[in-house]
Amino acid sequence: MRWLTEESIEHIALGAAVLGTGGGGDPYLGKLMALEAIKTYGPIKLLSIEELADDALIVPLSMMGSPTIGVEKIPSIEELVAPLEKIEETLGQKAAALMPIEVGGVNSLVPVLAAAAKGLPLVDADAMGRAFPESQMVTFYLDGHSADPTVLADEKGNTVVITPKDGHWGEKLARAITVQMGGSSTVCDYALPGSVVKKSAIPGTLTKSEEIGRLLLHKSGDGTHPIKRLLAFLNGYKLLTGKLTDIQRTLTGGFTRGICEVEGIHDDAGRVVTLHFQNEQLLATEGEKPLAITPDLIAILDVETGQPITTEGLRYGTRVTVIAFPCDPKWRTKKGIETAGPRYFGYPVEYEPVEKLQEGGGK
Amino acid sequence: MSYRIGIDVGGTNTDAVLLDHRLHVIAKAKQPTTEDVMTGIWKVLIAILEESAISPGEIGYAMLGTTHCTNAIVERKQLNKVGIIRLCKPAATAVPPLAAWPDDLKAAVGEHHYLVAGGYEYDGTLISELDENEIRSALEAMKGNVKSIAVTGIFSPARAEQELKVARLAHDVMPGVPISLSHQIGSIGLLERENATILNAALQTTIRTVVSGFREALSKLGIPAQIFIGQNDGTLMEADYAIRYPILTIGCGPTNSIRGASFLSGLKDALVLDIGGTTSDIGVLSNGFPRQSAIAVDVGGIRTNFRMPDILSVGLGGGTIIRIDEQGAITVGPDSVGYRLLQEARSFGGDTLTATDVVLAVTDTTIVGADTSDLDSDACQQAYNRMIEKLEVAIDQMKTSKEPVPVILTGGGSILVNSRLAGASEVIKPDHHDVANAIGAALGTISGEAENIYALEGRTYEDAVEAAKQQAIGNAVEAGAVPATVEIVSVEDVPLAYMPGNSVFIKVKAVGELDAK
Numbered sequence: 030m031r032w033l034t035e036e037s038i039e040h041i042a043l044g045a046a047v048l049g050t051g052g053g054g055d056p057y058l059g060k061l062m063a064l065e066a067i068k069t070y071g072p073i074k075l076l077s078i079e080e081l082a083d084d085a086l087i088v089p090l091s092m093m094g095s096p097t098i099g100v101e102k103i104p105s106i107e108e109l110v111a112p113l114e115k116i117e118e119t120l121g122q123k124a125a126a127l128m129p130i131e132v133g134g135v136n137s138l139v140p141v142l143a144a145a146a147k148g149l150p151l152v153d154a155d156a157m158g159r160a161f162p163e164s165q166m167v168t169f170y171l172d173g174h175s176a177d178p179t180v181l182a183d184e185k186g187n188t189v190v191i192t193p194k195d196g197h198w199g200e201k202l203a204r205a206i207t208v209q210m211g212g213s214s215t216v217c218d219y220a221l222p223g224s225v226v227k228k229s230a231i232p233g234t235l236t237k238s239e240e241i242g243r244l245l246l247h248k249s250g251d252g253t254h255p256i257k258r259l260l261a262f263l264n265g266y267k268l269l270t271g272k273l274t275d276i277q278r279t280l281t282g283g284f285t286r287g288i289c290e291v292e293g294i295h296d297d298a299g300r301v302v303t304l305h306f307q308n309e310q311l312l313a314t315e316g317e318k319p320l321a322i323t324p325d326l327i328a329i330l331d332v333e334t335g336q337p338i339t340t341e342g343l344r345y346g347t348r349v350t351v352i353a354f355p356c357d358p359k360w361r362t363k364k365g366i367e368t369a370g371p372r373y374f375g376y377p378v379e380y381e382p383v384e385k386l387q388e389g390g391g392k
Numbered sequence: 393m394s395y396r397i398g399i400d401v402g403g404t405n406t407d408a409v410l411l412d413h414r415l416h417v418i419a420k421a422k423q424p425t426t427e428d429v430m431t432g433i434w435k436v437l438i439a440i441l442e443e444s445a446i447s448p449g450e451i452g453y454a455m456l457g458t459t460h461c462t463n464a465i466v467e468r469k470q471l472n473k474v475g476i477i478r479l480c481k482p483a484a485t486a487v488p489p490l491a492a493w494p495d496d497l498k499a500a501v502g503e504h505h506y507l508v509a510g511g512y513e514y515d516g517t518l519i520s521e522l523d524e525n526e527i528r529s530a531l532e533a534m535k536g537n538v539k540s541i542a543v544t545g546i547f548s549p550a551r552a553e554q555e556l557k558v559a560r561l562a563h564d565v566m567p568g569v570p571i572s573l574s575h576q577i578g579s580i581g582l583l584e585r586e587n588a589t590i591l592n593a594a595l596q597t598t599i600r601t602v603v604s605g606f607r608e609a610l611s612k613l614g615i616p617a618q619i620f621i622g623q624n625d626g627t628l629m630e631a632d633y634a635i636r637y638p639i640l641t642i643g644c645g646p647t648n649s650i651r652g653a654s655f656l657s658g659l660k661d662a663l664v665l666d667i668g669g670t671t672s673d674i675g676v677l678s679n680g681f682p683r684q685s686a687i688a689v690d691v692g693g694i695r696t697n698f699r700m701p702d703i704l705s706v707g708l709g710g711g712t713i714i715r716i717d718e719q720g721a722i723t724v725g726p727d728s729v730g731y732r733l734l735q736e737a738r739s740f741g742g743d744t745l746t747a748t749d750v751v752l753a754v755t756d757t758t759i760v761g762a763d764t765s766d767l768d769s770d771a772c773q774q775a776y777n778r779m780i781e782k783l784e785v786a787i788d789q790m791k792t793s794k795e796p797v798p799v800i801l802t803g804g805g806s807i808l809v810n811s812r813l814a815g816a817s818e819v820i821k822p823d824h825h826d827v828a829n830a831i832g833a834a835l836g837t838i839s840g841e842a843e844n845i846y847a848l849e850g851r852t853y854e855d856a857v858e859a860a861k862q863q864a865i866g867n868a869v870e871a872g873a874v875p876a877t878v879e880i881v882s883v884e885d886v887p888l889a890y891m892p893g894n895s896v897f898i899k900v901k902a903v904g905e906l907d908a909k
Contacts, residue, residue, distance in 0.1 A: 061491050100582065100584075102513070103484045105486055107482065108482075108483070108486075211513040211519070212513070345792050348785075348789065
């Protein structure tokens with residue numbers, strides 16, 4: 030057990046933007062909510078996964094919907110607490126702790142305010158180890174756990190309990206209800222006992238996010254470049270350093286899809302890498318050759334500071350370093366690749382781990 | 393014949409130009425910017441009248457681009473206490489107003505804030521009705537404690553009625569107290585728009601003081617001019633409009649330079665490199681106007697989303713200090729001797745090697761009284777290459793495509809560039825480039841904008857764009873443009889992600905000529 034302070038929140042927000050791989054929403058609002066919570070209620074207890082009792086009820090809490098709407102109709106405290114109370118009522122058990130469902134972008138910090146208001150601890154784990162666009166893209170789903178019940182709430186006092194037959198239906202129904210709720214909602218799904226969370230969640234991801242933030246915000250004693258330190262920490266690979274020369278976005282099926290091209294500079298002069306994104310960056314290719322493939326993570330960082338750049342922030346001429354690093358092993362299973370691999374997102378390539386693709390490449 | 397005066401108050405100098413009715417430069421003058429700003433303006437007005445020898449009575453228009461409002465925020469001076477109303481309940485209570493503000497600025501603006509019932513969904517349907525009694529009692533509670541009011545409602549850029557209703561109630565309870573409405577100031581993003589609206593309200597006394605001080609100065613000098621204030625999209629607003637939207641003056645300096653550069657060079661699409669003593673600012677001239685930033689902008693440490701020019705600042709100016717260490721390694725800045733160039737630079741007998749020295753040593757450029765004979769020409773050549781490379785990288789960052797573009801040089805430090813620049817199709821240094829900012833201020837175009845989310849159920853995309861256009865034109869006319877000259881200069885749209893594909897954010901800008909009545 031340790032305490033999350035205001036400083037932890039600042040670091041997590043930055044780390045979550047790296048793990049957001051370009052999507053996941055801007056962690057800024059999550060950060061403000063979390064800071065407000067700590068100001069009002071004091072530091073938050075953070076439990077490691079081992080500290081959970083087997084029969085304790087652990088409840089993930091997140092926001093669903095358009096980030097554009099989320100930053101305009103920001104949540105109320107009641108709305109953040111409502112799905113939690115409703116799922117407790119439905120299951121007939123009190124929550125012992127809350128957890129983030131994803132550790133990329135805004136949702137990394139959304140549960141903090143509810144945890145603080147209810148006096149509950151937060152679990153240092155999540156179910157993606159990154160950000161993904163759809164709600165069945167969680168390790169709980171991979172391990173065959175049910176999203177039943179899923180509870181959605183809005184700010185007006187509406188709550189909806191759905192009992193989807195699987196994670197895909199959970200996503201589909203929740204998305205439709207969210208639209209009716211005004212385009213954004215708060216959600217609790219995959220509320221599971223401690224014994225399951227211990228086996229199925231990805232441990233230590235808030236701490237990981239915090240470490241990334243700390244690495245990027247503070248200089249090292251020996252003056253090592255922040256991106257170099259980040260790559261060492263993430264076991265990652267530099268794909269190239271270059272400048273953005275082309276960016277194309279289209280909106281299909283409610284998702285921002287597109288590509289951006291990075292032309293190598295300095296040591297990488299002459300190379301061109303294309304990044305394919307669908308909210309998140311999902312595929313990096315050089316000519317026909319894939320360099321990194323979802324569910325492995327691809328992040329675009331400012332070449333000087335290492336600060337992550339979101340898909341909306343991509344602009345011609347920006348100097349960037351593109352990095353890739355391995356996802357949690359749970360995503361590399363057959364079901365993991367089926368759920369969040371390149372085919373699911375419509376890319377005509379087979380998944381191969383980034384370590385293999387980068388063999389002999391400049392780590 | 394009617395003349396016009398343009399004044400630009402910069403960090404170092406206050407520049408002025410006098411133009412005739414065909415926009416020819418008749419006279420120009422520079423004075424140091426003074427701490428109180430107004431003294432510098434007064435002096436530069438006198439200087440320009442002396443130089444031009446025309447009768448003050450013939451000056452019909454006076455345009456001022458000023459840093460007063462930026463300074464007020466940075467120095468936390470002269471800011472109004474603001475009554476803050478957020479129309480949101482039961483939504484949007486998780487983060488209170490002023491949440492991420494620095495403590496001293498929060499203290500200056502005050503903490504009279506009220507979260508009340510109200511707000512709209514993205515499609516314009518109600519979150520909740522306004523409760524008139526609730527709002528009246530909030531207004532009664534802040535009466536006497538605040539000097540202006542800021543009202544922000546959820547999705548007010550899509551539908552403004554509730555904010556307008558609150559303005560009427562506020563006018564009832566506190567007649568004469570200025571009211572800032574968020575839909576007239578910022579775009580989507582509640583907290584950022586609320587911040588911009590609060591800053592706008594906080595600046596309303598400052599801007600009144602500027603306008604009345606300027607008016608008084610002109611009248612003392614016998615200049616019967618109509619007053620305009622420069623805003624940060626490179627256009628002007630009438631004094632009354634400026635008094636309502638002081639925040640739009642923030643960042644008008646670089647945009648004046650960009651507009652001036654466009655006028656002086658005759659180009660509508662180019663990069664503008666404005667080199668001063670400490671930094672070089674690069675802006676993009678697109679279709680005759682400065683390109684705006686697409687991301688949230690910090691003003692005095694506060695995240696806002698009102699429109700701001702897209703400017704890249706590079707730490708390289710005429711006074712930038714160049715260091716050469718024992719191994720011969722060269723560093724360029726980022727520090728600068730600033731306005732003490734003539735005392736401290738090596739060519740003028742000082743001890744510090746500056747960017748200006750380097751240029752004088754390796755190019756044909758000369759300045760009277762400068763002596764570069766004891767400078768190491770090899771080292772200077774290397775330093776010069778480094779300086780140019782720094783500018784070239786910055787230029788490349790501001791381009792929108794690989795194609796080379798013209799680069800227009802402005803500002804007192806533009807002697808730094810004396811060669812070709814990679815990425816530039818040509819480098820242009822127009823006449824009067826040293827006062828391009830003041831010329832930009834004097835040009836006199838007037839703009840209006842509209843930014844809304846449109847639900848495309850029951851209306852076509854074309855309908856929605858047309859509605860936005862009409863609103864933008866209306867705003868331009870209200871700001872002082874001649875209706876017949878107003879045209880649409882840009883239409884942008886952004887579909888909303890994660891929504892069922894039929895809501896779109898549309899942003900339109902209209903521009904017209906100054907109503908020279």
